Amino acid sequence: xxxxxxxxxxxxxxxxxxxxxxxxxxxxxxxxxxxxxxxxxxxxxxxxxxxxxxxxxxxxxxxxxxxxxxxxxxxxxxxxxxxxxxxxxxxxxxxxxxxxxxxxxxxxxxxxxxxxxx
Amino acid sequence: xxxxxxxxxxxxxxxxxxxxxxxxxxxxxxxxxxxxxxxxxxxxxxxxxxxxxxxxxxxxxxxxxxxxxxxxxxxxxxxxxxxxxxxxxxxxxxxxxxxxxxxxxxxxxxxxxxxxxxxxxxxxxxxxxxxxxxxxxxxxxxxxxxxxxxxxxxxxxxxxxxxxxxxxxxxxxxxxxxxxxxxxxxxxxxxxxxx
Numbered sequence: 001x002x003x004x005x006x007x008x009x010x011x012x013x014x015x016x017x018x019x020x021x022x023x024x025x026x027x028x029x030x031x032x033x034x035x036x037x038x039x040x041x042x043x044x045x046x047x048x049x050x051x052x053x054x055x056x057x058x059x060x061x062x063x064x065x066x067x068x069x070x071x072x073x074x075x076x077x078x079x080x081x082x083x084x085x086x087x088x089x090x091x092x093x094x095x096x097x098x099x100x101x102x103x104x105x106x107x108x109x110x111x112x113x114x115x116x117x118x
Numbered sequence: 119x120x121x122x123x124x125x126x127x128x129x130x131x132x133x134x135x136x137x138x139x140x141x142x143x144x145x146x147x148x149x150x151x152x153x154x155x156x157x158x159x160x161x162x163x164x165x166x167x168x169x170x171x172x173x174x175x176x177x178x179x180x181x182x183x184x185x186x187x188x189x190x191x192x193x194x195x196x197x198x199x200x201x202x203x204x205x206x207x208x209x210x211x212x213x214x215x216x217x218x219x220x221x222x223x224x225x226x227x228x229x230x231x232x233x234x235x236x237x238x239x240x241x242x243x244x245x246x247x248x249x250x251x252x253x254x255x256x257x258x259x260x261x262x263x264x265x266x267x268x269x270x271x272x273x274x275x276x277x278x279x280x281x282x283x284x285x286x287x288x289x290x291x292x293x294x295x296x297x298x299x300x301x302x303x304x305x306x307x308x309x310x311x312x313x
Contacts (some may be wrong), residue, residue: 019192036157036161037154037157037158037161038157038158038161038162038165041158053182053183053184053185053188053189054158054162054182054183054184055155055183055184055185055186055188055189055190056184056188056189058151058154058155058158058189059151059189059190059192059193061154062147062150062151062154062193063192063193065150066146066147080161080164081157081160081161081164082157082160083157083161084153084154084157
């Protein structure tokens, strides 16, 4: 495969793989404790090293909220802008459990099937 | 939202663009996303280095957010693929099916008519080249013209279509038939995708 074509393929594959991964990552972080949006973006950046546009996170949050996996509450601070805190719903906790299991299975399958000579 | 006029203007432009792009998604999601983006930009501007002018901090925050067209695309795709069912959706679906069916029938009729006219023009053109004295357009009197496609009858009159004009009619007929075929192909693809 030509280098340009390979790079395009990898970029596309990474983008596809990242979509599901980011949803799991967001649910995982919210499974530990509630976060507000800005904080979540920072945590994702720190914990995964993935460079994403902040807007991508909000699209994911909107999607997860529409599915009923997360809920929010507003906190009005004396100093500074109001913060919208996100948290998992019971459905979200179940979904996270299922998604983690799927992720573990996939990661295990990749490890088991990995070619040694690559 | 911001004290600085330029900062406020930059934010409003971005918000307007996001709202326009979000036009395809449900009102709830649109409201939520705009609310989130607003809170995020406020927080992001508050957290950014305070020695920078407010307008620059807003620009930085918006650059980190990215183009709304990019991050909103999956939501729009979701909205298109799984629009939530509404009350009376059966009637709406039936009406929509009738409307779509009617529009498609109309498009099919236009394609068929175009193909028919194109075919007639093609026949006229070829016939005019092969038998110019029997096939073509003939002037019978000062304001009486006759189109003869098959050339079966001896009708008299002066031929009007010169060979070059006959060729032009043929070319036009070919274009019409090609366009009709393209329209029919598009229509068939749409129907196949719905099945």
